[in-house]
Amino acid sequence: MAIEVSKYKRLKNRDLGDFRQITIKSFVPNPDEFDYKRGYINRYFTQRINDSGYPIFEVSDFTFNILIDNPFYNVVRLKWRLIGTDEEIKNSNFKSVQLASKDMPKLMMYLPNYLQFSK
Numbered sequence: 001m002a003i004e005v006s007k008y009k010r011l012k013n014r015d016l017g018d019f020r021q022i023t024i025k026s027f028v029p030n031p032d033e034f035d036y037k038r039g040y041i042n043r044y045f046t047q048r049i050n051d052s053g054y055p056i057f058e059v060s061d062f063t064f065n066i067l068i069d070n071p072f073y074n075v076v077r078l079k080w081r082l083i084g085t086d087e088e089i090k091n092s093n094f095k096s097v098q099l100a101s102k103d104m105p106k107l108m109m110y111l112p113n114y115l116q117f118s119k
Helices: 002-009 033-038 061-067 086-100
Strands: 040-048 057-059 073-081
Touching: 033 040, 040 061, 057 061, 061 073, 073 086
Parallel strands: none
Antiparallel strands: 040 057, 040 073
């Protein structure tokens, strides 16, 4: 319940005229060689703050940075492991999703494949 209250406190005393309706475009990351050398990518997700049944969208870092200050959207960033053994990758990505799910509870259902993008 504390999470819900804090979300709505963000709206209190804000000039909401600066925020207009945004069309969210879904984004699919495409890791490159730099990402595989580094071993991870950052993934970004958003969901309307007032509707937990609203779809979760994966978005680009650009869209994430636009939405991070928008009081109508909940956003999370997580580190997604790309390299290692299958077990290491699964465990690491599961923990990342589990942590992010504290802010976006249905994220675990959105990301069932913890080996996505792995090599």
